[in-house]
Amino acid sequence: MNENKIAEIRNLVKNYGVKGFQSRVLKGIDLTIFRNDFIAVMGPSGSGKTTLLNILSTLDKPTQGTVILDGQDITRISNRELSKLRRDKIGFIFQDYNLLDTMTLQDNIVLPLSLNGVSPGVCIQKAREMAELFGLGEHLGKYPYQLSGGQKQRGAACRALITDPEIIFADEPTGALDSKAGRELMECFRKVNESGRATILMVTHDPFCASYARDVCLLRDGLITCRLSRGGDRKEFYDRIMDMQASMGGDFS
Amino acid sequence: MTVWKLAWLNFKNGFKNYLSLVISMAFTVLVFMNFQNLIYSEVFQVLGEHNREYIEVLVQVVSFVLACFMFFFTGYATSVFLTRRKKEIGTYVFMGLSNQKIGKLYSIETLFTGLTALGLGIGTGILTAGLFQMILVTLAGLTVEVHFFVSAKPVLVTTVIYLVIYLFFVLKGYANIARSSVLSMISAARQNEYVRQNRLILLVKAVFGCGILGMGYSLAVRRGGPEILGHAFEAVVLVTLGVYLLFGGLIPLCFQTLAENKRFLYQKERILWVNRVIFRMKKNYRTYAIVSVLILCSVTALAMGFAMRERYENIIQFEQVYTFQLLSSRDDLADQAERIIREYTDIQYQGEAPILTLDTSDIVTGDFYNHYAVLPYSAVRKLAGSVSLEWNIPEPGDDEIIRVSRLYLLSLLTDRSGRQVTIGGKVYRQTGETSEPYLGYLQEQVSFYMVSDREYERLRPLGQELYTFNYKISDPAAFQAVKERLGELVGDRDGEYTARVAIDPEKNDLDWVRVLYPFCIFMFLVFLMSSGSMMFMKVYNDAFEERERCRVMGRMGVEESVLGRAIAWELGMAYGLAFLVMAVSSWFSVRALANMMYADLTGVNVVSVLVVFVILLFCYGLSVAVYKRNSR
Numbered sequence: 070m071n072e073n074k075i076a077e078i079r080n081l082v083k084n085y086g087v088k089g090f091q092s093r094v095l096k097g098i099d100l101t102i103f104r105n106d107f108i109a110v111m112g113p114s115g116s117g118k119t120t121l122l123n124i125l126s127t128l129d130k131p132t133q134g135t136v137i138l139d140g141q142d143i144t145r146i147s148n149r150e151l152s153k154l155r156r157d158k159i160g161f162i163f164q165d166y167n168l169l170d171t172m173t174l175q176d177n178i179v180l181p182l183s184l185n186g187v188s189p190g191v192c193i194q195k196a197r198e199m200a201e202l203f204g205l206g207e208h209l210g211k212y213p214y215q216l217s218g219g220q221k222q223r224g225a226a227c228r229a230l231i232t233d234p235e236i237i238f239a240d241e242p243t244g245a246l247d248s249k250a251g252r253e254l255m256e257c258f259r260k261v262n263e264s265g266r267a268t269i270l271m272v273t274h275d276p277f278c279a280s281y282a283r284d285v286c287l288l289r290d291g292l293i294t295c296r297l298s299r300g301g302d303r304k305e306f307y308d309r310i311m312d313m314q315a316s317m318g319g320d321f322s
Numbered sequence: 323m324t325v326w327k328l329a330w331l332n333f334k335n336g337f338k339n340y341l342s343l344v345i346s347m348a349f350t351v352l353v354f355m356n357f358q359n360l361i362y363s364e365v366f367q368v369l370g371e372h373n374r375e376y377i378e379v380l381v382q383v384v385s386f387v388l389a390c391f392m393f394f395f396t397g398y399a400t401s402v403f404l405t406r407r408k409k410e411i412g413t414y415v416f417m418g419l420s421n422q423k424i425g426k427l428y429s430i431e432t433l434f435t436g437l438t439a440l441g442l443g444i445g446t447g448i449l450t451a452g453l454f455q456m457i458l459v460t461l462a463g464l465t466v467e468v469h470f471f472v473s474a475k476p477v478l479v480t481t482v483i484y485l486v487i488y489l490f491f492v493l494k495g496y497a498n499i500a501r502s503s504v505l506s507m508i509s510a511a512r513q514n515e516y517v518r519q520n521r522l523i524l525l526v527k528a529v530f531g532c533g534i535l536g537m538g539y540s541l542a543v544r545r546g547g548p549e550i551l552g553h554a555f556e557a558v559v560l561v562t563l564g565v566y567l568l569f570g571g572l573i574p575l576c577f578q579t580l581a582e583n584k585r586f587l588y589q590k591e592r593i594l595w596v597n598r599v600i601f602r603m604k605k606n607y608r609t610y611a612i613v614s615v616l617i618l619c620s621v622t623a624l625a626m627g628f629a630m631r632e633r634y635e636n637i638i639q640f641e642q643v644y645t646f647q648l649l650s651s652r653d654d655l656a657d658q659a660e661r662i663i664r665e666y667t668d669i670q671y672q673g674e675a676p677i678l679t680l681d682t683s684d685i686v687t688g689d690f691y692n693h694y695a696v697l698p699y700s701a702v703r704k705l706a707g708s709v710s711l712e713w714n715i716p717e718p719g720d721d722e723i724i725r726v727s728r729l730y731l732l733s734l735l736t737d738r739s740g741r742q743v744t745i746g747g748k749v750y751r752q753t754g755e756t757s758e759p760y761l762g763y764l765q766e767q768v769s770f771y772m773v774s775d776r777e778y779e780r781l782r783p784l785g786q787e788l789y790t791f792n793y794k795i796s797d798p799a800a801f802q803a804v805k806e807r808l809g810e811l812v813g814d815r816d817g818e819y820t821a822r823v824a825i826d827p828e829k830n831d832l833d834w835v836r837v838l839y840p841f842c843i844f845m846f847l848v849f850l851m852s853s854g855s856m857m858f859m860k861v862y863n864d865a866f867e868e869r870e871r872c873r874v875m876g877r878m879g880v881e882e883s884v885l886g887r888a889i890a891w892e893l894g895m896a897y898g899l900a901f902l903v904m905a906v907s908s909w910f911s912v913r914a915l916a917n918m919m920y921a922d923l924t925g926v927n928v929v930s931v932l933v934v935f936v937i938l939l940f941c942y943g944l945s946v947a948v949y950k951r952n953s954r
Contacts, residue, residue: 128877155879167874171601172593176581179588184884189588228878 075138075236075268076102076125082133083120083291094120096291097134102236107262107269109279111310112288113317118272119240121288125270126159126238127151139235156181160229160267162239166221168213168228174220175200175209178227185232199227203257219250223257230267239271243278255281276314280307289317325423329430339406342862343399344439346855350395351443351484353848354388356454357381358476359447365455365466369833376834384841388848393487395852398612399859400432400491404498406863407431425499429492436488440481447480448472461840464833519574519604527571535564539907542914554914561911565614565903569607573899574600594888599895602864609860610896613853614903617938620849621908621930622915627842628926629919634835640728641825643709644762645801646808648791649677650820655811659791662807667800672793673708675701675761677770678778680785686744693768696745696785697726698778702760709792711758718774723750726770727757743771746784762792763823788819798827850934854941857900861893861945865952872953889949897942905931 081098084091094117102108112118123129125136127143136143139158143151161167168177178199179192200206203223213221222242229237239258243251259281261267271282279285280303287295295313299306333340360366360381366374407428414424452470459466538560541553577600580586587593603610648659656674663669678696685694699717706713718724723743741752750773759765773781795804805824812822872885908931916923 126877149881152879152881155877156881157879159879161877163874163877167877169597169871169874171871172597175584176587176593176597179584180593181878181880183588183593184590184880186590187588189585192588193584 073104074101075104075106076100076270077137078125078134079137080134081121081124081131081136083117083124083129084132094291095124095131098291098293100286100293102268102270104268105262105265107258107267107281107283108271109282109285110270110272110288111274111276111279111285111314114274116288117291118288122238122240122270122272126161127155156185157232158235160232160234160237162222162225162229162237162242164241164244166213166218166225166245168221168224170213172212173209174205174211174213174216174224177213177224178209178231181228181232195231196227199231202261203227204253217250218246219253222246222250222254226254226257226261230261233266235268237267237269239269239273241273242271243273243275248277251275251278276307276310279310280304285310287313287317325427326430329427329434332427333431333434339862340403340435340438342855342858343403344435344442346852347396347399347436347439348443348446349851350388350392350848351440351480352447352450353844354385354392354483355444355447355476355480356451357385357388357844358479359451359472360455360458362473362475363455363471365459365468365471366837369464369466369830372831373834377837380834380837380841384845387845389483389487391848391852392484395856396487396491398856400495402859402863403432403435404428404495406866408499408502421500421502425496428499429496432492432495433488436485436492440484440488443484444477444480448477458837458840458844461843462836464836519578521575521578524571524575524578527567528575529571531564531567531571533564534560535568535907538564539910542910543917545917557910557914561618561907562611562615565618565907566608566611568903569603569611569614569899574603574607577603591884591888591891594885595891595895598868598888598892602892602896606860606864606896609856610900613856614900614907616849616853616856617900617904617934618907618911620846620853621904621927621934622911623842623849624846624930624933625908625912625915625923625926627839627846628930629915629921629923630835630842631839632921633919634832634839637832637835640757640759641763641766641829642827643711643759643794644792644823645795645798645825645827646793646804647762647764647823648808648811648820649764649823650789650791650811651786651818652820653789655789655820656791659793659808659811662811663793663795663804665807666803667795667797670794670796671709672791673705674789674791675705676787676789677761677768678781678785678787679768680745684746684784687741687769687771695768695770695788696778696781697761697770697772698775699772700775702726702772705760705792706758709760709794711760713758715754715756715772718753718772718777720774720777721748721750722753722774724772725752725755726760726765726772727755728766745771745781761790763825764790801826801828846930850937854937857897858941858945858948861896861949862952865949868949868953885953886946886950889953890946893942893945893949897938897945901935901938904934 078098078100081095081100082093083095084093086092098121110118110121120129124131125138127138131144134144138154141150141154143154146154155161168174169180172180175193175196178196182192182195183189196209197206200209203226205220205223205227208216208220208224213224216224222245226237226242229239242258243254246254255278258267258269258271262269262283269282271278273279280299283299285297285306286293287297294317297306297309297313358381361378366377369377414427419427451472452468455468455471459468538557541560542557544553577596581596581600587596646659646663648655653676656672660669660672676698678698680694680696682692682694687694699715703713703715705711715724723745743750743752750771757765761768761770795801801824805822808822808824811820813820875885876882908927912923912927
């Protein structure tokens with residue numbers, strides 16, 4: 070595997086239902102993710118975005134095809150190894166934040182590191198660094214219920230990034246945020262990506278968010294039908310995404 | 323679908339959730355019914371009318387305690403389930419059901435649970451009635467033939483009492499739901515705010531808690547006179563309040579302080595369980611406190627049972643030390659009495675000693691007896707040697723006195739040191755007390771004081787000297803015949819006075835005390851089982867709340883073994899702290915009991931705490947397994 074390749078997906082197929090009454094959600098996806106990529110996956114409802122994300126993030130198993138992550142075919146490894154992979158190589162950001170309400174923000178951020186047995190000194194130092202990076206330095210001692218949606222999601226991003234994972238999977242990260250908080254989050258994503266700290270694969274239905282990515286893959290009927298690359302200006306990229314959406318039609322919400 | 327059908331479906335589908343409640347309630351019903359059944363059973367008839375009356379009173383007292391406990395436990399269990407059900411049935415609001423309808427649904431569902439527990443309790447109660455009586459009789463050490471016997475009346479009494487209590491709480495739950503706002507019902511599931519509590523409030527609670535608990539402990543072990551009954555009551559109230567404040571103040575304060583020390587907190591799964599303990603403590607501290615106090619009661623009840631049994635055996639031994647005692651103004655009865663006894667049986671041992679009886683106006687002790695007497699030191703020592711009783715008493719000085727007392731079942735007088743006794747105007751310092759039965763049954767009737775031989779001689783003119791002749795016969799079958807013959811010596815003739823005490827070796831008028839021991843064991847089991855099930859119910863509900871958090875951590879790659887260890891620690895803290903507080907408190911409560919019962923109960927304390935440990939360990943293991951399963 071090329072050193073810069075983080076993930077390689079070949080002929081990925083996923084069926085749901087029982088034999089004879091199956092529906093094919095993914096119909097043979099091929100995708101290669103390189104280090105420092107920031108890919109947004111868009112598509113209409115039912116196009117298979119979340120299914121793809123769940124398989125890539127090892128939460129679901131494909132019916133057919135291979136997913137090579139960190140040099141291992143995740144379709145063939147044991148649950149224990151999958152847990153280890155999730156813990157050490159993957160970071161998750163969920164739509165509904167999924168911060169643990171029993172802990173402070175700092176404890177939430179540190180959790181993956183602490184469970185990995187990293188020394189408390191390193192945990193504390195890294196949590197502060199991440200929090201400063203995401204503008205949360207003042208809020209480390211607060212509980213999730215004391216934070217706004219945007220702060221919670223940035224906290225979740227800190228938690229995802231603190232173990233220096235190979236790749237971050239984000240499932241509709243701005244889905245529950247207002248536009249200002251969404252924009253702030255995307256700025257943070259851009260910043261960590263451009264500084265070389267994170268490779269991100271994000272599923273979103275929002276073209277504005279997608280415009281922060283370097284590449285946008287459009288998923289339709291279980292296949293990647295189009296891939297756009299940003300190049301230079303974000304606004305121009307946003308217009309191109311909108312045009313492509315309009316040409317494809319369908320419900321992207 | 324009718325409300326009845328919906329309630330039935332809910333009950334059927336959620337039966338697993340109710341299981342711990344049903345089993346605990348059924349066990350309480352079973353024990354209550356079996357105790358009631360004892361009143362009508364023939365098992366205690368053979369002990370005679372005197373014992374039967376006492377036992378009936380005891381059964382009624384135990385039944386009253388059980389009924390109070392049933393009331394409290396039902397209230398607790400239904401409120402736990404109401405909170406849980408409120409979250410679920412709140413969604414019926416969106417189906418257009420009114421609060422009253424939802425309340426009715428809850429009431430019917432809870433009624434099904436109650437009736438199931440009642441049916442199960444009565445059914446198993448009837449089936450185990452014979453076994454229950456057999457266990458009771460065996461534990462009491464009685465030789466009674468047990469026949470299977472169940473009367474309709476105890477079943478009816480139990481059903482009525484249980485239903486009245488249960489219906490009260492069902493109606494309370496109905497009123498609670500009917501009066502709830504829609505918002506409070508549907509938002510009951512997302513009240514995870516205020517995880518951490520205000521430090522100042524916790525500090526105040528902690529200080530008060532420690533102070534109150536300390537006061538309670540010190541009152542419990544304080545020695546004194548009759549006022550210790552009041553002290554004991556105050557100690558119960560203070561310890562209960564103190565334990566409550568300990569779980570509501572000091573313990574969360576300690577955990578919050580630990581959680582703020584990040585170098586301590588960020589040690590693998592410690593970050594999970596310490597935070598969870600803080601979170602749970604806010605919601606569960608009342609339960610932990612109740613469980614601690616309940617187990618404390620159960621340990622004290624068990625210690626009481628053991629102490630009563632030991633006491634009973636000692637009292638019997640005390641009374642039976644002599645079969646016959648003659649009390650006479652003559653000092654030459656020994657040969658005559660021995661000759662009479664030997665006509666019928668051999669003598670195991672015998673001894674004699676003079677006593678100086680005093681008029682109540684010549685002695686001031688602080689106790690209130692009708693008869694007082696003084697004993698000479700060397701005569702008592704000789705008597706002890708003749709009947710092989712323990713003797714390690716040094717001769718008192720001229721201004722010293724030693725109390726020779728009886729054994730008490732329970733005494734409110736726990737401080738006997740440094741007391742003063744005035745005889746004939748002279749003040750003596752009481753330097754010791756013995757309850758060795760040197761003078762057997764007479765010791766129960768007369769308040770004896772032992773003085774030095776010189777003092778005895780000096781006091782002699784003050785009272786009337788009498789002589790005691792004490793005999794233990796070898797053959798109990800000869801008792802009646804010897805008694806009649808010795809009766810010939812009894813009388814008040816020519817200024818000479820002779821009285822006789824005869825203790826039947828087969829008398830059983832204290833048998834009712836033996837029944838206390840198994841009663842206490844049953845109370846111990848009821849309290850302990852209920853405490854275990856209260857913790858279990860709480861854990862069972864908590865596990866469902868934890869499901870979402872575990873799912874998140876699973877997605878983050880946190881291994882099940884790590885989650886398992888965090889769960890084990892969290893529950894270990896809950897059970898462990900309740901156990902620890904109970905174990906410490908039990909030392910004081912059992913010590914207080916030991917003071918009143920003149921017994922060394924340290925061994926009983928240790929054994930009962932170990933029994934509690936084993937049972938709680940079992941509940942803990944079960945809770946961890948259930949928690950892991952339910953939180954997945």
